[in-house]
Amino acid sequence: EQEMELRPAENRKKVMIVGGGPGGLHAGWVAASRGHDVHLYEKQSRLGGQLNLGSVTRYKKEILSLIEFHKKQVEKAGISIHLNAEVTLETIKREKPDVVILSTGATPILPNVPGIERSIVVGLQQVLNGDPPEKKNAVVVGGGATGCEVAHHLAEHGSSVTIVEQLPKIALNLESITRKVLLKELRERGVRFLTGRTLSKVEESGVVVTAEDGTESFIEAGAVVIAIGNKPDNRLYEQIQSLGIPLYQIGDCLEPRSAKAAISEAATIGRSI
DSSP, X not given: OOTTOOOOXXXXXEEEEEOOSHHHHHHHHHHHHTTOEEEEEOSSSXXXXXXXXXXOSGGGTTHHHHHHHHHHHHHHHTOEEEOSOOOXXXXXXXXXXXXXXXXXXXXXXXXXXXXXXXXXXXXXXXXXXXXXXXOSEEEEEOOSHHXXXXXXXXXXXXXXXXXXXXXXXXXXXXXXXXXXXXXXXXXXXXXXXXESEEEEEEETTEEEEEETTSOEEXXXXXXXXXXXXXXEXXXXXXXXXXXXXXXXXXXXXXXXXXXXXXHHHHHHHHHHO
C-alpha cells in the first residue's frame, strides 16, 4: 500500500501518452493525480482500445465497466484528451513533452498466403464493431481464445462457422472450466472444428486448407476472419529514441498480453515519473 501511494510529483512535467487503451488511460490519470500536465492522444474516435473489441460479445459486457471507470478517472484528473489524433515524430517535436509513454497496442498478424488481401478477409474490428454481423458462411482462422470468441459471436448471430486451427485441439490457452463451457456452446451453435490444418490460400469464395499429411481441401466462405495473434506496434518507439526524451512502453506495444498486465505496468510508471 505504501509503495502504491499517490505522492505529489517533485517536478511538474508535461507528459504525452500515445494510446487510449487501458494502459494509457491508467498511466494518464495516475500521473495527472500526482500533478503532471498530461496529454493523451488516441487515433480512434473513442477511448478504450482493445477493451472495446473485448466487450462486444454477450458474455463479456462487464468489461465495459472497466472502460467507464478509467474514463471517469481521466475526467476527474483533468487530462487533456485528443481523439482522432495519430501521433507522429513531428507531433512530438512540436509539443515538446518532458516524458512520452507509449501505449500504442498491437497489430494483427496476417499469414503470408496467396489471396490474403482479398475483400472476403475481414479483421476483428470489422466483426466486433458493435453491429450485428451479416449471416453468412464464415471461416475463422485460429482456434485460440480470440478465435473461439469470434466464432461464438458469429454463430450466435446466425452465421455458419468453421474454425481452422493448426494444433490438434482448440482453445488450449483457456482455463479448463471456461474452455469446457465455451466448447459446449460452440458445438450447440453448430460451429465446426477443423484441427491439424493450416490456411494455404484465400480464394474469391472461400479458403484452401492443408492437413498435416499434405491433403488440401476447400471450404466455402463469404467471410474469412484471421485470429492468429498480434505483434507489437512499436514503430513510433524506434523513431522517438533518437530525440533523447525519457520514453516508456506499456501494454501490447511492448509485448501482446492482458489488460491486467498493461494496467499493472501503467500504475508503476505513472507513480515513477
